[in-house]
Amino acid sequence: MTLAKKLFVKTYGCQMNVYDSARMADVLTPLGYAPADGPEDADMVILNTCHIREKAAEKVFSELGRLKRLQAAKAAQGSRMILAVAGCVAQAEGEEILRRAPFVDIVLGPQTYHRLPEMVAQAARAGGAVLDTEFPPEPKFDFLPDARAEGSSAFLSVQEGCDKFCTFCVVPYTRGAEYSRPAAAVLAEATRLAEQGVCELTLLGQNVNGWHGGEGWGLGRLIRAIARIDGIERIRYTTSHPRDMQDDLIAAHAELPELMPFLHLPVQSGSDRILSAMNRGHDREAYIRLAQRLKAAQPDLALSSDFIVGFPGETDADFADSLALVREVGFVQTYSFKYSPRPGTPAAAMERQVPEPVKEARLAELQTLLLEQTNVFNRSCIGREMRVLLDRTGRHAGQVLGRSPYMQPVHVKAAAHLIGQVVPIRITALHPNSLEGVPV
Ligand code: SF4
Numbered sequence: 535m536t537l538a539k540k541l542f543v544k545t546y547g548c549q550m551n552v553y554d555s556a557r558m559a560d561v562l563t564p565l566g567y568a569p570a571d572g573p574e575d576a577d578m579v580i581l582n583t584c585h586i587r588e589k590a591a592e593k594v595f596s597e598l599g600r601l602k603r604l605q606a607a608k609a610a611q612g613s614r615m616i617l618a619v620a621g622c623v624a625q626a627e628g629e630e631i632l633r634r635a636p637f638v639d640i641v642l643g644p645q646t647y648h649r650l651p652e653m654v655a656q657a658a659r660a661g662g663a664v665l666d667t668e669f670p671p672e673p674k675f676d677f678l679p680d681a682r683a684e685g686s687s688a689f690l691s692v693q694e695g696c697d698k699f700c701t702f703c704v705v706p707y708t709r710g711a712e713y714s715r716p717a718a719a720v721l722a723e724a725t726r727l728a729e730q731g732v733c734e735l736t737l738l739g740q741n742v743n744g745w746h747g748g749e750g751w752g753l754g755r756l757i758r759a760i761a762r763i764d765g766i767e768r769i770r771y772t773t774s775h776p777r778d779m780q781d782d783l784i785a786a787h788a789e790l791p792e793l794m795p796f797l798h799l800p801v802q803s804g805s806d807r808i809l810s811a812m813n814r815g816h817d818r819e820a821y822i823r824l825a826q827r828l829k830a831a832q833p834d835l836a837l838s839s840d841f842i843v844g845f846p847g848e849t850d851a852d853f854a855d856s857l858a859l860v861r862e863v864g865f866v867q868t869y870s871f872k873y874s875p876r877p878g879t880p881a882a883a884m885e886r887q888v889p890e891p892v893k894e895a896r897l898a899e900l901q902t903l904l905l906e907q908t909n910v911f912n913r914s915c916i917g918r919e920m921r922v923l924l925d926r927t928g929r930h931a932g933q934v935l936g937r938s939p940y941m942q943p944v945h946v947k948a949a950a951h952l953i954g955q956v957v958p959i960r961i962t963a964l965h966p967n968s969l970e971g972v973p974v
Pocket residue numbers: 696697698699700703704705706740741775
């Protein structure tokens with residue numbers, strides 16, 4: 535009999551990591567691992583790391599310090615906790631992790647999750663630490679089990695890696711070259727998720743709109759095929775690159791009611807000089823024209839974006855261009871950050887790094903403008919009727935929570951049996967972080 539073991543996965547970063555964490559738990563299920571509530575109850579802990587934000591590696595090392603104490607306490611009671619570090623920090627700093635934290639049993643990069651059962655077996659034999667940060671020739675998706683539905687909304691990874699080499703970003707080094715899963719595999723997984731009750735799919739990829747399936751298959755065609763699957767009512771995709779926004783995908787926004795009118799389309803800066811230094815491969819005018827084409831195709835479309843302020847060499851005039859682009863395009867939800875150098879990236883070695891107080895002042899000014907735009911959009915939703923996917927019970931009796939087509943949280947007084955359905959809701963009020971509505 536296999537004794538039940540407990541697994542705790544702590545996930546940092548983006549939705550791709552959330553998806554990857556679930557897949558790692560899936561490949562360990564046949565080994566007898568069931569979810570643990572926290573690291574204290576776990577026989578194995580995986581930190582699934584992200585290298586995008588500042589001081590990512592240091593945060594991982596301080597978490598490892600806490601886990602080391604737990605691991606030692608378990609060992610004193612005669613039991614063992616296997617400790618694994620996965621994800622982009624593992625890929626970028628694998629050797630360093632094993633040097634500074636020799637109590638870590640497994641370090642694995644994002645492309646080797648399918649080999650995790652072998653690594654666990656190896657670690658359990660106590661033969662020293664296992665390091666696997668290769669980019670193996672076999673795509674991991676061929677070996678990973680399908681995503682399992684855990685509600686009415688699911689992520690589905692269709693693309694991974696990046697060939698764009700933006701000068702500030704580590705992803706091309708940690709995730710490897712762009713890879714698209716075959717259309718047949720994606721459609722089969724989407725169908726199985728729909729059969730398990732999923733009605734909303736979010737297609738994931740570092741450059742999701744760079745997905746291509748050969749023979750005329752681009753993301754627009756893939757989305758059309760997914761929209762024909764019984765039970766799929768809502769489709770989203772993230773994260774897109776402005777350079778890969780094909781005509782057919784823009785047309786899909788006009789044609790498909792299933793394709794949600796909300797698009798995250800990072801621009802990073804509104805200055806041509808900075809866009810060029812970032813190696814983004816497009817200029818400000820191209821982004822503005824693209825936003826106009828998208829809104830012409832789908833007048834309800836709301837855009838979200840990412841901005842970096844204080845990129846090396848950014849002047850006041852460059853920053854003013856970013857503010858002007860925000861005013862011209864209009865965004866409903868935005869992520870903005872101060873530039874911070876990532877070791878090994880070209881931008882980290884650039885001259886004219888912007889002083890920290892200047893970055894802080896620019897970020898505050900940009901965020902004030904972006905917040906104003908978000909508030910204006912949220913206020914404009916009051917009185918509107920929109921289809922909301924109700925997906926869980928709220929904190930108060932009789933309350934159900936859901937998401938609007940624009941990803942806003944909505945709480946509704948409604949019967950719990952409506953959970954899992956897309957329901958027409960009239961928005962009646964605005965709260966600091968959510969909308970309130972009533973079923974129509
Ligand atoms: S497109 Fe640029 S920012 Fe996005 S993952 Fe690739 S290199 Fe990073």
